[in-house]
Structures are given as C-alpha cells and as structure tokens.
Amino acid sequence: MRKKNKVIDITNIDVDVDDYEKEIIDDYDNDMYESVENIAAEKAKFKQLAADFVQKKASVIVRISKQDILKIKRKSLETGIPYQTLMSSVLHQFAQSK
Numbered sequence: 001m002r003k004k005n006k007v008i009d010i011t012n013i014d015v016d017v018d019d020y021e022k023e024i025i026d027d028y029d030n031d032m033y034e035s036v037e038n039i040a041a042e043k044a045k046f047k048q049l050a051a052d053f054v055q056k057k058a059s060v061i062v063r064i065s066k067q068d069i070l071k072i073k074r075k076s077l078e079t080g081i082p083y084q085t086l087m088s089s090v091l092h093q094f095a096q097s098k
Contacts, residue, residue: 017025027033036042064072069083076083 072087073083076086079086081089
C-alpha cells in the first residue's frame, strides 16, 4: 500500500455531512482506499469505458411502409450513405432537436 499524502486535519471544523459522506470519511480514515500508480492511465481507461457505454447501439424493429423504404433507399443512393445509416442519422437528429 502506498503512503498517504499529507492531509489537513479538519476534525475541529464544524461541517455537516450526510450518512453517505460520513461512510466515505470513515472508510478513508480506516485506509479502505488506495492511491493508483498512474492516475492519467486510470482516467483514460474510465473515460473510454464511459464513451463506449454512450456509443452502444440497440437494434430496433420498426414497421415502415414499402414506399417510404424505397424513398429512403433512393435518398441513400443520392447521398452515398447506406440507407440504415441514413435512417439512424435522421432519427438521431430528431432525438437531439429541442
């Protein structure tokens, strides 16, 4: 276990904490936490995990008229974008609009 950094003693300062914060303070006082060797690498790892979670795709079954599918496929040929990607993009733009 690595040596703790010097911390300021705040025991004489009156601070209101909830039960969850008290638990964290108690765990810290009881050496339940450890420093990580490479904080930059840890931050990068968790940043990537968060990005991967947000980027997850889900399959959806939607009933669309044949005419609409043909029009979407025609648009995809005009734009050079695969029709499923085009449909996903349109839905994403709609979802992001306010």
